[in-house]
Amino acid sequence: MEIREIHPFDLTPNEAARLQEELRTRVRTSGEIGEVSLVAGADASYTKSSDEIHAVVVALRCPDLTVVERVSASIRTLFPYIPGLLTFREGPALIEAFRRMRSEPDVIFFDGQGIAHPRGLGIASHMGVLLDRPTIGVAKSLLVGTAAEPEAGRGSTSPILRDGETIGMAVRTKESIKPVYVSVGHRVELSRAVDLVLETARGYRLPEPTRQAHLYANTVRKEGGGVSRQTTLSHGR
DNA sequence: GCGACAG
DNA sequence: ATCTTGTCGC
Numbered sequence: 425m426e427i428r429e430i431h432p433f434d435l436t437p438n439e440a441a442r443l444q445e446e447l448r449t450r451v452r453t454s455g456e457i458g459e460v461s462l463v464a465g466a467d468a469s470y471t472k473s474s475d476e477i478h479a480v481v482v483a484l485r486c487p488d489l490t491v492v493e494r495v496s497a498s499i500r501t502l503f504p505y506i507p508g509l510l511t512f513r514e515g516p517a518l519i520e521a522f523r524r525m526r527s528e529p530d531v532i533f534f535d536g537q538g539i540a541h542p543r544g545l546g547i548a549s550h551m552g553v554l555l556d557r558p559t560i561g562v563a564k565s566l567l568v569g570t571a572a573e574p575e576a577g578r579g580s581t582s583p584i585l586r587d588g589e590t591i592g593m594a595v596r597t598k599e600s601i602k603p604v605y606v607s608v609g610h611r612v613e614l615s616r617a618v619d620l621v622l623e624t625a626r627g628y629r630l631p632e633p634t635r636q637a638h639l640y641a642n643t644v645r646k647e648g649g650g651v652s653r654q655t656t657l658s659h660g661r
Numbered sequence: 662g663c664g665a666c667a668g
Numbered sequence: 669a670t671c672t673t674g675t676c677g678c
Contacts (some may be wrong), residue, residue: 467668468668468669469669469670470668470669470670471670471671472669472670473670505667505668506666506669507665507667507668508667510667510668513668531667535667535668536667537667538668540667541667546667547667547668561667562666563667564667564668565666565667565668566666566667567665567667568665568666568667569667580674587662587663597668599678600677600678605667639677
């Protein structure tokens with residue numbers, strides 16, 4: 425994918441937070457995405473004993489969700505994990521992975537928050553602005569806001585509230601299993617984001633784009649970051 | 662000042 | 669995120 429825009433990532437935590445305040449004004453929480461024929465999931469994996477981050481992006485065809493492309497990038501990162509500044513740790517590696525991907529997904533799922541973030545710019549929103557693509561944040565826990573427990577059935581939802589505002593939705597993707605927290609990343613509306621998450625969650629708590637990215641990121645890490653690209657046209661292995 | 666805190 | 673074996677529940 426062509427990266428429409430880039431900015432320095434070697435910033436201090438204070439500078440990073442300032443940049444987020446600046447970029448947040450460019451996030452679009454309404455969408456124009458029509459039919460989705462290609463989705464992608466992005467994630468990163470790393471160990472605490474190394475400063476190497478292995479980022480991956482997996483593209484899946486819709487509606488069958490067959491994996492059609494996998495790319496990875498392993499990069500050294502010194503920025504530590506700081507709640508609210510995740511993008512400054514995983515962003516550089518993710519951007520390189522996207523640069524290596526030939527597919528042009530209609531929407532990209534990220535492991536983390538979209539606008540449900542202290543400064544309204546979680547990793548899904550931040551990357552969405554840089555890539556100028558529709559993105560969705562699918563987090564396994566909340567960073568800000570609160571949400572009532574959704575009903576036990578699959579498909580049940582409950583709004584994530586913050587100061588009376590709905591900033592996302594807790595979504596039960598699997599019966600009686602802890603919900604995932606969905607928030608708009610960029611160029612998509614919340615209702616559509618929730619629909620897409622439910623449409624791509626098949627039998628597991630995490631939707632396939634995110635789940636496949638998780639699996640591949642772990643594979644790349646365990647293999648030391650050797651493979652950089654892998655394209656499969658009709659199989660998903 | 663204290664506790665919370667995506668991955 | 670990662671470190672880790674078995675184990676309780678659908």
